[in-house]
Amino acid sequence: MKKSHLGIGVGLAALAAAAWVGYRWRTSGFAWDKFKGSLSNLDWRWMAAALALILVTYFGRALRWEVMLRPLREGILNPAGLWDIFSATAIGFTAVVLFGRAGEPVRPYLIAKKQGVPFSSQIAAWVVERILDLLMVLLIFGVALTQVSHSTLQPGPRMRLVLQASGYAAGLAGAVSLTLLVALRQFRGRVQQRLTGALSFLPERFSGRIGGFLATFEEGMQSTRSAWFAFLLLLYTVLEWVLIAGAFWCVLQAFPDTRGLGLTEVVILLGFVCFGSVLQLPGVGGGMQIAAALVLTEFFGLTLESATGIAVVLWLVTFVAIVPVGLILAFHEGVQWRNLRHLDTSVEGRT
Numbered sequence: 001m002k003k004s005h006l007g008i009g010v011g012l013a014a015l016a017a018a019a020w021v022g023y024r025w026r027t028s029g030f031a032w033d034k035f036k037g038s039l040s041n042l043d044w045r046w047m048a049a050a051l052a053l054i055l056v057t058y059f060g061r062a063l064r065w066e067v068m069l070r071p072l073r074e075g076i077l078n079p080a081g082l083w084d085i086f087s088a089t090a091i092g093f094t095a096v097v098l099f100g101r102a103g104e105p106v107r108p109y110l111i112a113k114k115q116g117v118p119f120s121s122q123i124a125a126w127v128v129e130r131i132l133d134l135l136m137v138l139l140i141f142g143v144a145l146t147q148v149s150h151s152t153l154q155p156g157p158r159m160r161l162v163l164q165a166s167g168y169a170a171g172l173a174g175a176v177s178l179t180l181l182v183a184l185r186q187f188r189g190r191v192q193q194r195l196t197g198a199l200s201f202l203p204e205r206f207s208g209r210i211g212g213f214l215a216t217f218e219e220g221m222q223s224t225r226s227a228w229f230a231f232l233l234l235l236y237t238v239l240e241w242v243l244i245a246g247a248f249w250c251v252l253q254a255f256p257d258t259r260g261l262g263l264t265e266v267v268i269l270l271g272f273v274c275f276g277s278v279l280q281l282p283g284v285g286g287g288m289q290i291a292a293a294l295v296l297t298e299f300f301g302l303t304l305e306s307a308t309g310i311a312v313v314l315w316l317v318t319f320v321a322i323v324p325v326g327l328i329l330a331f332h333e334g335v336q337w338r339n340l341r342h343l344d345t346s347v348e349g350r351t
Contacts, residue, residue, distance in 0.1 A: 031305050038255065038309035046254035050317050053247040057240050058093065058322060061129075062086040064236040065111065067229055068125040072117050080114040087329045088114060094326025095340055097319065106340050132237045137274040140241065144271025147264050244318070245270055251314055257306045258296075269295050273314065289315050 062085040069085070092107025099106075108122035115122075249266045252258040258265075269292065276291025292311035296302045302310075330337070 034303065034305035035309055038257070038306045039313070041256055042313075043254045046250045047313075047317070050247040050250035050254070051321055053243045053250065054317055054321050055325070057243045057247075058089055058325075059086055060236055060240040060243065062089050064129065064132075064233060064240070065089065065125060067232045067236070068128060069111075069115060069117075070229065071226070072115070072121060080111070080116075084114045085111060087333065090322055090326040091330045091333075091335060092326075093322045094330070095337075097323050097326075098337070099340075103340070109340075110335075128233070132233060136237055136241045137271075140245075140267065141271040141275045144268045147268050247317060248273075248314070251310070251317055254313075255306070255310055257302055258300070258310060261300070265300065268299065288319070 062082055065085050066082055069080075088107055088110035091110060092103070095103030095106035097103075104126070105123075108126045109119055111125075112119045112122040245266060248270050249263075252261050252266060252269070261269075272291045272295045273288045276288050289308075289311040292314055293304070293307045296307035296310060297304055
């Protein structure tokens with residue numbers, strides 16, 4: 001299958017899923033009283049457990065990022081502590097909720113500023129983190145597809161196109177991610193010199209800036225070349241996603257309609273939701289709510305009202321819950337949100 005055909009298939013599948021949700025809303029006579037009823041019967045003890053697990057995952061992300069900072073700390077007086085990294089992480093994810101994908105650079109920018117290292121080195125750390133998370137998402141999604149095919153769940157014909165396109169997309173994305181991770185791990189020495197040499201035709205001021213960026217980017221990749229650091233990165237990534245799966249399970253336990261679902265069903269839902277979360281809109285989300293509603297209705301037979309309530313709660317718990325923490329920390333540190341839209345990426349040290 002050609003990449004262009006694959007992209008078209010995935011795009012059509014996403015549009016079909018969104019159109020399906022809109023169609024069901026219109027034709028089924030969406031009962032808002034049932035929707036409110038599904039939310040009023042929540043078990044708040046399970047919700048509290050889910051929120052606690054999700055907040056711990058952000059601390060885990062800070063631990064993982066601290067591992068990537070270790071090779072850069074030599075010679076730095078008073079390096080940023082774990083709390084500073086957690087604070088930047090909370091504020092950074094809050095920026096993603098508020099600004100969408102445009103808020104992604106906020107976290108590496110704040111960490112670079114607190115740590116006193118070049119911004120480009122933290123962009124490298126962000127790339128490594130994204131690849132690790134993507135590989136875990138693809139692994140979970142692959143397991144979910146396997147579980148669907150070997151379970152008693154029988155997706156209808158409307159889901160077959162989605163499953164086929166998603167399977168191809170997951171396989172391609174996994175191969176690209178692994179290739180990129182290996183390539184970045186070898187990003188040093190001759191590779192960097194060849195890239196710099198290939199850009200020598202540019203004016204000196206541009207080639208100098210690009211060369212400096214590549215050099216500091218290479219510094220940010222140092223943690224992937226240590227076997228011990230690579231092991232820690234993988235360990236923290238696995239533990240983080242175990243906690244996320246636990247949070248999903250707690251949310252499902254909080255709803256009467258999904259309280260009987262087991263580990264297999266949780267993995268299926270988590271796989272599809274994580275794969276759908278690639279599409280996000282500022283402050284709204286998007287793909288994960290559609291994926292959750294689609295799986296809960298088509299696979300598990302829930303009503304649209306109940307599935308919509310669970311999808312909204314999952315979005316609030318896993319995506320929006322960090323916002324109050326991020327806003328409080330940003331206020332405490334005097335962060336100006338309007339300035340985060342125009343970052344000064346020439347960070348070379350503390351200010």
